[in-house]
Amino acid sequence: MTTTQTSNEAAIATVPLGNTGPTVGRIGLGAMGMSGSYGPADDAESTATIHAALDSGANLVDTGDFYGSGHNEALIGKALADRPREDYLLSVKFGALRGPDGSWNGFDARPEATKNFVTYSLQRLGVDHIDIYRPARLDPTVPIEDTVGAIAELVDAGYVRHIGLSEVGPETIRRAAATAPIADLQIEYSIVSRSIENRILVTTRELGIGITAYGVLSRGLLSDAVRSGKTFGAHDFRAHSPRFQGDNLDRNLKLVETLAALAERHGVSVAQLAIAWVLAQGEDIVPVLGARSRARWEESKAALTVELSTTELAEIDKAVPADAVAGERYAAAQFASLDSER
Template sequence: MEQRALGADVRVGAVGLGCAGMSGAYGSSADEEGGIATLRSALDAGITFIDTADHYGMGHNETLIGRALRPALRERAVVSVKFGALFGVDGRVHGVNARPDAVANFLGYSLQRLGTDYVDIYRPARLDPAVPIEDTVGAIAEMVRKGYVRGIGLSEVGAETIRRAHAVHPITDVQIEYSLFSRGVEDEILPTCRELGIGVTAYGVLAQGMLTGTWRPSADAARHRGHLPRFAAGNVETNLALVERLRRIATARGVTVAQLAIAWVLAQGRAHRDVVALAGVSRPGRIAETARAAELALSEDDLDAIEQAVPRGAVAGERYAPALLALLDSERTEGAR
């Protein structure tokens, strides 16, 4: 698989694996053996960036990844871990803790669950509004010096925060939502990352499933995605019509809508080889289809047709409800929709 650069030292496959769905996220069931098979199939296909968080399945996901990689496969994977999101026993989010004295605590638990003595990229899940980013990055940098972490990442932060963090320690990558339906990163965040030599790991490339081309409204879908404005009545019809426009282009190319959507994200980093598309796959049988998206070279005519089918701003609804958007540092960047 084509390699992409994250920062100065990390090289990974152009497509990465988002692992939340293996631990019950998005209404999926946690299938341990299936998850292990998926992770190993991904490595065999050249998908080497493995993205998790200590709150996925309340630690279950890290334990699963540890089982899949132990012992011989660890060096083949670049494991990225998000930390600091606080959840109650009721599953509700209670904020973020990215205080310096919490960094080593969270990391210690993650290393134990992963069954490894280092994490390749460690990042706060979100910006802690009570803690200067310099303090959080400085604490992670201490873990780098001690050998427990190899690279520092960020997640859902704006351009100013990226600059401040990078001034403390080189940042490897910024993880942020980027898809045909979410293009605000193009205004300031992506240019800032390129100026500083920071990679971008794009999550949500399939827009929470809508850009798979197979998603349809249902009672189950409403239960798990009903809080997202783009899935709300009045918006979902407009957005599914956009998907049908993409389907015509995908059919003409002999690919799926999902493959086209992933290939579009990768095309945005083609010249710089600095954008990795994270695909949430939880079944081994879907790995080959996902990996083939990295082989799909979109021509300028293809990209023009996609732009006409889904112009920026055509999607109906914001990516999150207003209360959640207000918590994202990345949304303070103008046009970050």
Template sequence: MRTRTLGRTGPEVSALGLGAMGMSGAYGAADRAESIATVHAALEAGVTLIDTGDFYAMGHNELLLAEALRGRDRDSYVLSVKFGMLGGPGRELGGKDGRPEAVKNFLAYSLTRLGTDHIDIYRPARLDPAVPIEETVGAIKEMVEAGHVRHIGLSEVDAATIRRAHAVHPIADLQIEYSLLSRAVEAEVLPTLRELGIGLTAYGVLGRGLISGHWTAGRTAGPGDHRGLLPRFAGGNLEHNLALVDALRRIAEAKGGTVAQLAIAWVAAQGEDIVPLVGARTRERLAEALPATDLNLTADDLARIEQVAPPGAALGDRYPAAFMADLGVGN
């Protein structure tokens, strides 16, 4: 497994990271034993970056990872944890909390659930509009100085917020959606990151399965699968977007790979400062994703991909309208 460094100040991590959210029911029922086996398989394959959030099934995901990582050398993996999203007993979301006292409270719970004495990269999941980002990052900075956090990250914020946060403490990376279907970061956010020496961890590289090659027009989201609420999976939009996938599949097959591998490799090819996260819930899906790190895309390949899937090619927003206002950039 190749490695990449997250920005000028961040850690060295595997060139492909594992996003664990789907292991806690975000895309429908998940198998606990298979999830743990998938984490083990990722580690054995050289994946060192593991991403979670304290609100993923309200702590379930952190407890799952604690079980999967038990007995492992703590320096052999890098934990990226998001915090700040409030919820309720029915797992409904209830706003954001970026107050300094809340930051330390969230961190204490995460350290306990994960069974560790430090988080490698700690980041607010969304900007709290009621709290200046300087105050939130300042609280994490105190936790860095105390040894509970190693690096500070951000998630889904705009270029101006990145600059303000970075002025308080060096930011290792921004986690944000970036894929062939979601390219808004290219206009302003990505240039700002590169100017400041901040890395990018890209989630949603497979469009939540839409460009995995395994989603079909007749498929519907099952119970608990939030993709049933996403505009890109809605009727009309879905057929258009799957036509893009078919065009990408033809390019992938010419390269001897799958459309999922092509989509992951495309994100990785956008710069050495970018690390794609894959949300594999099974060893089978992980095994399909891993070869993407060895899929070399030539300038001609990239030009062909750009021709069939240019910016704005997808139909539908990446989140429901109620959630779009929380994002630093659009689609």
């Protein structure tokens, strides 16, 4: 494992996002955690983190209209209000339905709903177009051709630049790509979440579709942020995630300890090792990192200087085999909604 020393101000390298998508920074910023998904967040620090990411050369900011029931988009819109529009790319997920109590009530990706959702996102974000627009999940009652077709109409009208997908499987990817050009698939991918390697990654590479990988740190599991005995608030995603419950958490933390030993030997953090591992899987995979503080962003950015050899990648795979993690990545009801896992 080698690290390359770079200036704090050095620009992040860029890569094309698939065959038809925009050029993006090698890593992107995921904003979900800035709206309470992992406990309280500070708007001022979140804003400073968005600015730090852009200043360091990242240009992709990922959000969802349902993050904080609109809070996240409003936060991003305010943070970016004084930035030139060409300096950033907005990736927006839509379709998840939420109640005023924070409950989840399914997905709506009908064409008329799609056009309704984008109207409110444009208003909250304070922009005249969204760079990549994607349904958050497959709506089982709506053919993917109808949803993608509706987004294609928004592209023709100038409200959207590119079409993305999220957490869908090979058949759905092919049907979507036959309807309109698809820039990328957003999906969870990490050392401990590797199901996309079986069929999905083969399909996206065949079709020239990029991957924007979220959950690279497995909700903080692959970092120094979670230790045995830690508890999570009722609105923290991890309070309901099987990987963070009881014996599962104890088993998973043993995997983290193994990774920590490897990381310490090479002078990097567990998080940096986990990010570097995803980066090493191919330039068609762009990690979207959920930093909500400048310190976390700087730690994540430093992973770009970590180069893993073939031997070191094999060492990581041996230490944490693909099937080693205990518990699914979502609670049962949410996991059942994932077309990508069928």
